[in-house]
Amino acid sequence: MVAEPDGPEDRKPPSDEAHSAFTPPHGVEQPPVPEEDHPTSEFALPDGLSTEAAAEPEGSAFDLPGRLPGGRAGSYGGRHAPPAFTPAHGIPMVRLSKEAPWQDRMRTLLRMPAAERPVPERVQRHDDQGPAVPRVLDLTLRIGELLLAGGEGAEDVEAAMFAVSRAYGLDRCEPTVTFTLLSISHQPSLVDDPVTASRTVRRRGTDYTRLSAVYTLIDDITTEDTDVTLEEAYRRLAEIRRNRHPYPGWALTASSGLLAGAASVLVGGGLLVFVAAALGAMLGDRLAWLCAGRGLPEFYQFVVAAMPPAGMGVALTLLSSSVEWEGRPSAVITGGLFALLPGRALVAGVQDGLTGYYITASARLLEVMYFFIAIVTGVLIVLYLGVQLDAQLNPDAALHTAERPVVQILASVVLSFSFAILLQQERSTVLMVSLNGGIAWVVYAALHDTGDISPVAATAVAAGLVGLFGQLFSRYQFASALPYVTAAIGPLLPGSATYFGLLGIAQNNLDRGLASLSKAAALALAIAVGVNLGGEISRLFLKVPGAGRASSRRAAKRTRGF
Numbered sequence: 001m002v003a004e005p006d007g008p009e010d011r012k013p014p015s016d017e018a019h020s021a022f023t024p025p026h027g028v029e030q031p032p033v034p035e036e037d038h039p040t041s042e043f044a045l046p047d048g049l050s051t052e053a054a055a056e057p058e059g060s061a062f063d064l065p066g067r068l069p070g071g072r073a074g075s076y077g078g079r080h081a082p083p084a085f086t087p088a089h090g091i092p093m094v095r096l097s098k099e100a101p102w103q104d105r106m107r108t109l110l111r112m113p114a115a116e117r118p119v120p121e122r123v124q125r126h127d128d129q130g131p132a133v134p135r136v137l138d139l140t141l142r143i144g145e146l147l148l149a150g151g152e153g154a155e156d157v158e159a160a161m162f163a164v165s166r167a168y169g170l171d172r173c174e175p176t177v178t179f180t181l182l183s184i185s186h187q188p189s190l191v192d193d194p195v196t197a198s199r200t201v202r203r204r205g206t207d208y209t210r211l212s213a214v215y216t217l218i219d220d221i222t223t224e225d226t227d228v229t230l231e232e233a234y235r236r237l238a239e240i241r242r243n244r245h246p247y248p249g250w251a252l253t254a255s256s257g258l259l260a261g262a263a264s265v266l267v268g269g270g271l272l273v274f275v276a277a278a279l280g281a282m283l284g285d286r287l288a289w290l291c292a293g294r295g296l297p298e299f300y301q302f303v304v305a306a307m308p309p310a311g312m313g314v315a316l317t318l319l320s321s322s323v324e325w326e327g328r329p330s331a332v333i334t335g336g337l338f339a340l341l342p343g344r345a346l347v348a349g350v351q352d353g354l355t356g357y358y359i360t361a362s363a364r365l366l367e368v369m370y371f372f373i374a375i376v377t378g379v380l381i382v383l384y385l386g387v388q389l390d391a392q393l394n395p396d397a398a399l400h401t402a403e404r405p406v407v408q409i410l411a412s413v414v415l416s417f418s419f420a421i422l423l424q425q426e427r428s429t430v431l432m433v434s435l436n437g438g439i440a441w442v443v444y445a446a447l448h449d450t451g452d453i454s455p456v457a458a459t460a461v462a463a464g465l466v467g468l469f470g471q472l473f474s475r476y477q478f479a480s481a482l483p484y485v486t487a488a489i490g491p492l493l494p495g496s497a498t499y500f501g502l503l504g505i506a507q508n509n510l511d512r513g514l515a516s517l518s519k520a521a522a523l524a525l526a527i528a529v530g531v532n533l534g535g536e537i538s539r540l541f542l543k544v545p546g547a548g549r550a551s552s553r554r555a556a557k558r559t560r561g562f
Helices: 104-110 133-149 154-167 208-221 229-241 249-266 271-293 300-317 329-338 344-354 358-388 405-423 425-449 455-478 486-493 495-506 509-540
Strands: 065-067 071-073 174-177 181-186 195-200
Touching: 071 154, 071 174, 133 154, 133 174, 133 181, 133 195, 133 208, 133 229, 154 174, 154 181, 154 208, 154 344, 208 229, 249 271, 249 329, 249 405, 249 486, 271 300, 271 329, 300 329, 300 344, 300 358, 329 358, 329 495, 344 358, 344 486, 358 495, 405 425, 405 486, 425 486, 455 486, 486 509, 495 509
Parallel strands: none
Antiparallel strands: 065 071, 174 181, 181 195
């Protein structure tokens, strides 16, 4: 046997072969144990990592954003949702009665947030595979184009486009209307890309017969009792575009003269003044048509159309020194201005501004300003020439309106009748709007002449009644309110204030001229605001039978100045 060593001195150091070349020396941190010495599962977690926390319940896309437990940002899940909150007044229930006009129902939906709108009930069912989205959007844009080109307000155009798209089963549609551009966007679902189409309005024309036909088509599309396929809607829309105007050109020219003559009688003129104003307006209308045929912009058409009535008034003033006649040359010029003032565009522009469509309102009011400058330019050219020829144009010759009430009431009715013909209205609406214009003048004369109320306040009240009656007529006929309103405000237009303002500027009396023009602007705004307020009052308090509370709508919540 071999004896073992007894002490340390008898022990031999290990040889170099007993150690690996990669073994660290003493005093150095040892490496981890190789994995093959401790076999584990391939799915074992590495050192330093903890097990995964329990998954939070999946929340809805419509949950309120907040902080999850642990301070992490995210959406509230089902277990961590805050306590349900119900307002003190409760959650309003959306009730859209089918007996209510489609305009009121669509305005109500447009003012609602998209997430709160009820699912559309498809009115026109002709394809089991669903609606043809591109064709429905194109039809909607074409209908909106005709309405906007005819002078309809931006809110009414959006309501019409919204009604057509929902009738053909398109949910999540958002129409957008500006002065020259129409667009509509449709998103099939929350995960699909939206489909957007647009159309530009390049030509505008005044034809309220065509406007009424478009409203009839929309009413048929949105009614369940009427079956209107896409092909049928396209066919009817093409017929509306191809239809000729209801009145020939000579009737429009004669109506322009009749309007100017009635306006001159309304401000105190006699038979000779009536004839002179009518001839001047008809001559201006023909010259404007000639300029339009040559392709001149509307600005120059208004300049040319304003010159003959002013020239007729200056000519009568020059002849008054040698010919004795009882008349007012200023009434001739005032009558011609009544036929040119853009009251329709002014009312539409102010209405768009009051309903929150500020871009469209700014464009419309800018157009009105250009037309007004054109009228001012044409009249001032003639008045400057008359002043150089020593025409005795007296700015102090006030126009009296309370001397012949019966004659003036008849003149206001004739003025509204002529205005309706110029607007190409349907024959069934001409009589109604003429009577509406006569009532407006009676109210104005009673308040201003008899009650000594400010002309601005009297004009606003009379225009409010016009808007109220016009909205009532349109709601019971399920048609546009424009044919019942626009012609009726004709007797209220500030023709005399505009004339005396221009005369003061022509005679280098800027203070008096600017004061008269400011009064004309105030009267024009009173007309526009009064018409809009009357329409809103009719929607607010006067319900269509069977409509219940469906015609109520939310107000637009925008900046309040703070």
